[in-house]
Amino acid sequence: MAFKIGLLGLGTVGTGTVQILLDTNGRHPLLQGLSLHRVGVRSLSKPRQVELPETLLTTDLEEIVTDPNVDIVVELIGGLEPARSLILKAISHGKHVVTANKAVISRYADEIFTAANEKGVYVMLEAAVGGGIPVIQPLKQSLGANRIHRIMGIVNGTTNYILTRMQLEGVDFSEVLAIAQELGYAEADPTADVDGLDAADKIAILASLGFGGRIKLSEVYCEGIRNINASDISYADRLGFVIKLLAIASRDSQATAENDLLSIRVHPTLVPKAHPLASINDVYNAILIEGEPIGQVMFFGPGAGAGPTASAVVSDILNIAAVLNSPLSGEVHPLMSCTHQHYCNLAPMEDLITRFYARFITQDESGVIGKLGTCFGNHDVSIESIVQIDTHGELAEIVVVTHDVREGNFRQALDEIQSFNVVNRIPSILRVL
Numbered sequence: 001m002a003f004k005i006g007l008l009g010l011g012t013v014g015t016g017t018v019q020i021l022l023d024t025n026g027r028h029p030l031l032q033g034l035s036l037h038r039v040g041v042r043s044l045s046k047p048r049q050v051e052l053p054e055t056l057l058t059t060d061l062e063e064i065v066t067d068p069n070v071d072i073v074v075e076l077i078g079g080l081e082p083a084r085s086l087i088l089k090a091i092s093h094g095k096h097v098v099t100a101n102k103a104v105i106s107r108y109a110d111e112i113f114t115a116a117n118e119k120g121v122y123v124m125l126e127a128a129v130g131g132g133i134p135v136i137q138p139l140k141q142s143l144g145a146n147r148i149h150r151i152m153g154i155v156n157g158t159t160n161y162i163l164t165r166m167q168l169e170g171v172d173f174s175e176v177l178a179i180a181q182e183l184g185y186a187e188a189d190p191t192a193d194v195d196g197l198d199a200a201d202k203i204a205i206l207a208s209l210g211f212g213g214r215i216k217l218s219e220v221y222c223e224g225i226r227n228i229n230a231s232d233i234s235y236a237d238r239l240g241f242v243i244k245l246l247a248i249a250s251r252d253s254q255a256t257a258e259n260d261l262l263s264i265r266v267h268p269t270l271v272p273k274a275h276p277l278a279s280i281n282d283v284y285n286a287i288l289i290e291g292e293p294i295g296q297v298m299f300f301g302p303g304a305g306a307g308p309t310a311s312a313v314v315s316d317i318l319n320i321a322a323v324l325n326s327p328l329s330g331e332v333h334p335l336m337s338c339t340h341q342h343y344c345n346l347a348p349m350e351d352l353i354t355r356f357y358a359r360f361i362t363q364d365e366s367g368v369i370g371k372l373g374t375c376f377g378n379h380d381v382s383i384e385s386i387v388q389i390d391t392h393g394e395l396a397e398i399v400v401v402t403h404d405v406r407e408g409n410f411r412q413a414l415d416e417i418q419s420f421n422v423v424n425r426i427p428s429i430l431r432v433l
């Protein structure tokens with residue numbers, strides 16, 4: 001049976017998707033049963049990288065999502081509105097939906113999946129996390145037998161590209177961001193990438209799948225890479241680490257059978273060079289999943305860009321087409337739908353147990369290291385190393401790395417240290433894996 005696709009958006013990912021749909025040779029035979037029915041864009045006069053009959057393009061996206069001939073709506077416009085409303089309207093008109101829009105899914109999953117389940121249609125989102133890396137379907141299906149303990153990864157291509165270039169070439173942050181934008185990796189508003197918001201959307205989605213409940217995005221701790229500078233990258237390197245923006249979701253150590261607490265966070269992290277995530281560079285993403293009984297599995301691949309992301313989009317279209325072609329097509333496939341009802345509880349950050357790296361600018365005088373050490377000790381913060389790493393005139397630069405400590409205790413110690421006369425400032429505080 002042939003299925004008609006209504007595509008919303010012909011930008012980076014939309015173009016990659018059309019390129020696959022128009023060039024089916026050697027790919028899965030089901031692709032030959034798909035036809036591009038309408039394509040919605042903002043501007044009809046914009047030059048395009050794919051040749052399509054003019055009659056296919058429209059700026060009336062509502063017309064696409066309500067068109068009785070369209071079977072599958074593919075939303076690739078991004079942003080919250082009108083994307084959310086168009087997805088909901090498509091569902092209400094009985095269309096299956098494929099989207100790459102993590103911003104909409106992480107905020108409106110409840111509304112969208114409830115509507116989809118009522119209508120008996122699928123909403124597929126493989127491209128929304130990890131770009132081309134298959135990670136949504138594996139979490140829903142292949143890892144379904146496991147109790148998931150932790151999901152941790154590099155899930156934003158733009159920031160990984162920026163950090164890699166800063167690390168390897170010592171180039172400036174803004175210069176690299178412009179290149180990531182040119183390469184089509186960054187969001188329309190790259191603040192979402194740089195400030196960790198895109199990674200927070202993605203880890204909320206992964207956590208929801210892995211831990212079987214909805215996540216309130218506002219409760220996800222999120223810190224971006226804006227304050228990472230060359231000094232920290234270089235000191236981290238000397239200490240045996242690289243700096244990566246990690247997204248981590250795990251069961252909190254205080255979780256009980258009655259209170260299934262999760263810890264979900266996004267922040268730049270010092271990753272030991274020997275750790276598998278330390279070698280994930282450029283636009284590549286990797287997601288390390290720990291479960292019982294499987295142990296650890298890592299998914300690795302290109303996290304952004306036209307072709308890789310379109311690969312995920314089209315795989316979702318194929319999954320829907322395959323199910324619609326099957327004799328059971330009247331029923332919603334339980335491993336392709338989402339039926340979460342409850343919201344997970346998230347632990348406060350002050351209860352997090354983690355290692356820290358902190359850089360202090362102090363007066364270069366005797367006894368300063370002792371004062372810092374004593375204050376940390378008073379707050380039950382155990383120190384792994386404390387070294388004066390540099391001097392600038394009358395000022396010294398001191399780097400502290402702690403053992404696993406409670407974040408709340410560490411913050412209290414820092415508040416006290418900040419008030420010491422000998423302490424000029426604390427320019428960097430980073431967590432260590």
Ligand SMILES: NC(=O)C1=CN([C@@H]2O[C@H](COP(=O)(O)OP(=O)(O)OC[C@H]3O[C@@H](n4cnc5c(N)ncnc54)[C@H](OP(=O)(O)O)[C@@H]3O)[C@@H](O)[C@H]2O)C=CC1
Nearest residue numbers: 009010011012013041042043076077078100101304305309
């Ligand atoms: N780029 C990437 O590597 C990845 C992107 N994603 C996600 O994919 C989605 C699309 O991203 P990307 O392709 O990069 O975005 P682009 O900005 O490159 O493309 C957006 C497309 O949507 C159209 N569009 C936007 N708003 C409207 C509107 N209100 N009405 C009509 N058309 C509209 C634009 O039209 P026009 O061309 O006329 O301006 C453009 O064709 C986003 O959700 C993004 O987060 C996910 C993974 C990777």
Ligand SMILES: N[C@@H](CC=O)C(=O)O
Nearest residue numbers: 156157158185187304
């Ligand atoms: N802007 C995102 C695109 C893919 O999701 C990223 O850089 O990872």
Ligand code: NA
Nearest residue numbers: 126129131133
């Ligand atoms: Na993916």
